[in-house]
Amino acid sequence: MAKNRLTTEEFKNGILAGEKSVLSRAITLVESKSVVDRKQANELVNSILPFIGKSFRLGITGAPGVGKSTFIDGFGDFLLKKGKKVAVLAIDPSSKISGGSILGDKTRMEKLVGQPNVFIRPSPAGLELGGVAQSTLESILLCEAASYDFVVVETVGVGQSETAVKEMTDMLLFLTIAGAGDDLQGIKRGIMEMIDLVVINKSDQIEKEILGKVKSNFAQALHLFPPRAAKPNVDILSCSALNSTGFDEIWQFILDYQAKLSANGFFEENRKAQKISWMNRSLIHLVENHIQNNDNLKANVQKFETMVSDNQLSPLDAAFQIFQLLNLV
Amino acid sequence: MAKNRLTTEEFKNGILAGEKSVLSRAITLVESKSVVDRKQANELVNSILPFIGKSFRLGITGAPGVGKSTFIDGFGDFLLKKGKKVAVLAIDPSSKISGGSILGDKTRMEKLVGQPNVFIRPSPAGLELGGVAQSTLESILLCEAASYDFVVVETVGVGQSETAVKEMTDMLLFLTIAGAGDDLQGIKRGIMEMIDLVVINKSDQIEKEILGKVKSNFAQALHLFPPRAAKPNVDILSCSALNSTGFDEIWQFILDYQAKLSANGFFEENRKAQKISWMNRSLIHLVENHIQNNDNLKANVQKFETMVSDNQLSPLDAAFQIFQLLNLV
Structure with missing residues (x-):
């Protein structure tokens, strides 16, 4: 700047x-x-x-290799043809390691790149997850102000990045592919319960029987969780992002989802709760940064961590002593 | 006092x-x-x-009605007969509502009550979850110092209490019963991935076929998660706590679990990480309490929450303004 x-x-x-x-x-x-x-x-x-507040925020997660970029390219193009403006953002704290996120290679979104009603922004390099997540949240707000109807937030699923995406979007789509057997590819602990829609990509490349088996496995796994009162039940759809098939069903799910959540007030309620959470989390983040940026405090915390690890000081007493060092008025 | x-x-x-x-x-x-x-x-x-550090900390969770008290009574008695000293603690933030936790009614543990090598302590009433969890953590340490070999920490599963139990124990046992159909009773979102052992109670009251179906459903659900390198795979056992059957298999699982985690160093590593987490969480808790106990700060936070909800102030800016009010040196 x-x-x-x-x-x-x-x-x-x-x-x-x-x-x-x-x-x-x-x-x-x-x-x-x-x-x-x-x-x-x-x-x-x-x-x-x-x-702000007029866009739909769609989170997309899935393991590397399931075709997230191709999906966003294809489904984004589908949305464009429905007359929507589409913004694509990424949460990828690994970009500092690889030197460039998946979205950094924008040529992978051939249909979207260069379109007037599309805005694509790769993840910032050199920030840890907390920083990426904060700037992505603000970027969403900026895109909404710029009248984008759909803000797609992609994550490559490093660390707690799905949780961050869940907490700043209206709906989380889990993209996957059918593996060699009947196992579910790329599922991470704690993700299952956050998902609003499962989409099995590359459906053109697998036999109908295997696709059915994978869908039934997901259905069984999702069946373990209690039914959702405020939201439509999680659905399991399939598509071929490359061939642009299956998008109509995904679109219909999103419309139904939007309609239900708007009607029962959960859409607004969820956004308000997300904002308060972000405020509280940011405050904790600022206090933590304050400690890390203060040499004296940082040295004390490290000393206390060692003492706590070695059973020389109780965790609660250590916290109390650090708290006193903060000297809050 | x-x-x-x-x-x-x-x-x-x-x-x-x-x-x-x-x-x-x-x-x-x-x-x-x-x-x-x-x-x-x-x-x-x-x-x-x-x-401290010589006990095994066993967390037990499960929905009301699955027989947690009967299980702890029966399995505790089994441990006593193996020559172990057993302490039973509870995390039950709902006790402030009901005026007494399940364990408050100690007569439900007929075999354990009055035994010299048993210590039973109900959950404190009138504390919110954070407070119950903190005092339970310290109570565990005190029981360990008093040479109890097994510290059983029970939760009734209100709010985030399973997470609290998971973070202060070495192993989490999920007790359940077979329902009328093939559904899994009492599973809560986010619990599945924390479980180390599933035990289906009241196995004497259900047909073998149904028991097999329930076990296979759990196996399939657990199969969705990636295999665990540091810990033995989650097992699904059954017992009748009332008739004291099935305890040998549970005991064998605990022994194998202990042996593997001790051998690969994860037991100590996990306890150290738990202690550091408790220190950090306690610090956040203290800062939050500080804000709640300061009328001026509290009023400001409420004002900012309203402004953030109504899109008058960004969550991050609100956090920054609260942070400045904290006046950290």
């Missing part, structure tokens, strides 16, 4: 006018760690808040 | 000598919210830390 810095007003007007270059620079602003940028980012996000 | 207050040294010596009345009073001390008691509780817990 060196020269030609836009004023907050210029940012806001550009975003509301749907100017992609301004939106892009605004996202760079919210991703910045500099104090000056952060201050303007807060101002900007607050200024666009009256204009 | 009014008159005849014991000194910390007297508490310590009584606990190490295995005096139940002193152990009981010590647990009352760690459950107390008074500042004076809390100070002595910290001293006491720190003083007994060199004597």
